Amino acid sequence: MKASPRIPATEPPAATKPAAATKPAAATKPAAAAPELAAPEPVTATGHDTTRAIVQHRYGTVPEQVLQLAQIARPVPAAGEVLVRVRAAGVDRGTWHLMAGQPYLMRLGFGLRGPRNRVPGLDVAGTVAAVGPEVTRFAVGDDVFGVARGSFAEYAVARAANLARKPAALSFTQAAALAVSGLTALQGLRDAGRLQPAEPGQPGQKVLVIGASGGVGSYAVQLAKVFGAEVTGVCRAAKTDLVRALGADHVIAYDNGDYLQAGGRQTHSHDRERYDLILDIAGNTPLSRLRRALTPYGTLVIAGGEGASWTGVGRQLRARALSPLIRPRLTTFVSRPRPADLETLRQLTATGQVTPAIDGTCPLSAAPGAIRRIHAGHVRGKQVITGF
Numbered sequence: 407m408k409a410s411p412r413i414p415a416t417e418p419p420a421a422t423k424p425a426a427a428t429k430p431a432a433a434t435k436p437a438a439a440a441p442e443l444a445a446p447e448p449v450t451a452t453g454h455d456t457t458r459a460i461v462q463h464r465y466g467t468v469p470e471q472v473l474q475l476a477q478i479a480r481p482v483p484a485a486g487e488v489l490v491r492v493r494a495a496g497v498d499r500g501t502w503h504l505m506a507g508q509p510y511l512m513r514l515g516f517g518l519r520g521p522r523n524r525v526p527g528l529d530v531a532g533t534v535a536a537v538g539p540e541v542t543r544f545a546v547g548d549d550v551f552g553v554a555r556g557s558f559a560e561y562a563v564a565r566a567a568n569l570a571r572k573p574a575a576l577s578f579t580q581a582a583a584l585a586v587s588g589l590t591a592l593q594g595l596r597d598a599g600r601l602q603p604a605e606p607g608q609p610g611q612k613v614l615v616i617g618a619s620g621g622v623g624s625y626a627v628q629l630a631k632v633f634g635a636e637v638t639g640v641c642r643a644a645k646t647d648l649v650r651a652l653g654a655d656h657v658i659a660y661d662n663g664d665y666l667q668a669g670g671r672q673t674h675s676h677d678r679e680r681y682d683l684i685l686d687i688a689g690n691t692p693l694s695r696l697r698r699a700l701t702p703y704g705t706l707v708i709a710g711g712e713g714a715s716w717t718g719v720g721r722q723l724r725a726r727a728l729s730p731l732i733r734p735r736l737t738t739f740v741s742r743p744r745p746a747d748l749e750t751l752r753q754l755t756a757t758g759q760v761t762p763a764i765d766g767t768c769p770l771s772a773a774p775g776a777i778r779r780i781h782a783g784h785v786r787g788k789q790v791i792t793g794f
């Protein structure tokens with residue numbers, strides 16, 4: 407029998423789950439026609455200690471209007487930080503929100519008039535170029551992946567605690583798609599969702615992943631399968647093939663009608679399917695309807711939601727307020743780059759139990775087009791910037 411993989415838990419206690427079949431990931435291909443920016447301009451720094459980077463001085467919803475390719479001063483790692491020579495940078499939906507400054511509430515934390523951090527990009531994979539004081543976990547030349555501050559650049563600084571060693575089995579492109587979305591999926595299912603591993607020979611919990619074809623969802627489907635769950639994925643009809651390939655047991659297209667009706671699963675229309683856990687990654691379905699799709703002791707975890715420009719967390723706040731008063735648990739969370747969880751993702755990808763789904767790659771100069779594509783819903787899994 408195959409050894410059981412371990413997914414360490416932070417809360418609740420550590421879980422051991424049976425091995426699950428590995429699903430194929432989408433092949434890497436160049437991202438569809440992302441318009442490129444012209445040569446670096448304006449030049450704001452010169453000399454050897456510079457880096458090519460995408461920079462942004464104000465918020466805006468049109469990527470080509472607010473993002474510029476520039477030569478800027480190379481960041482210097484402070485205590486506990488690492489300078490990474492970036493080989494690949496993942497593009498996640500958060501980069502659109504940070505570019506647009508929407509929902510507006512987030513400007514309180516990220517800069518009122520414009521982003522405090524002028525270089526976008528969080529997901530990173532690359533090689534350690536220098537280490538700051540007090541860094542003992544990494545040395546120059548180590549290949550790493552994780553979360554950086556401004557990864558849309560040749561060089562980016564990251565806290566050492568936000569990095570892990572790149573699995574040898576993963577390319578830089580794959581590793582750059584892992585941290586932000588993988589951590590969110592892991593912490594959403596295991597911690598916020600309290601997903602339990604299936605007992606050997608027993609059916610797993612029923613999990614509904616709303617937004618299964620995107621960055622977070624493509625990991626959530628695979629991770630829920632590692633837990634032994636019976637997984638239903640929701641995405642648009644054009645991407646159901648991807649979600650099936652990721653290992654989902656059932657796939658429902660949200661553009662083909664009401665995905666919370668069991669009719670989408672070819673049972674009687676009055677026989678609504680009920681789930682032990684719903685991970686709502688990017689839907690906008692009202693809480694009342696999601697509650698009715700849960701078992702009495704089920705859990706709804708809201709990871710995100712699109713379309714709100716002011717707070718963006720209306721459903722999350724209502725869920726938290728309502729949860730103590732009712733039975734199905736309603737909750738939300740904000741993912742964090744914990745070293746133990748990065749290590750878990752490293753192991754799961756090194757063993758092939760989880761494989762990043764890569765939509766395509768593009769050069770740094772095409773970053774605005776990549777952000778435009780994600781906002782338009784054209785991406786399957788994750789896009790990665792590889793040409794620096």
Ligand SMILES: NC(=O)c1ccc[n+]([C@@H]2O[C@H](COP(=O)([O-])OP(=O)(O)OC[C@H]3O[C@@H](n4cnc5c(N)ncnc54)[C@H](OP(=O)(O)O)[C@@H]3O)[C@@H](O)[C@H]2O)c1
Nearest residue numbers: 499590617618619620621622641642688709710711740741
């Ligand atoms: N809580 C946290 O800590 C955390 C961390 C990271 C991200 N997030 C949030 O999570 C959300 C998703 O991020 P992501 O990177 O996975 O985005 P993404 O790659 O753009 O994926 C979005 C997913 O949502 C689906 N979707 C879009 N409209 C939908 C609808 N009306 N009903 C059902 N599904 C719908 C998309 O399906 P199709 O593409 O097939 O249309 C896709 O699967 C964002 O709001 C992001 O801000 C939260």
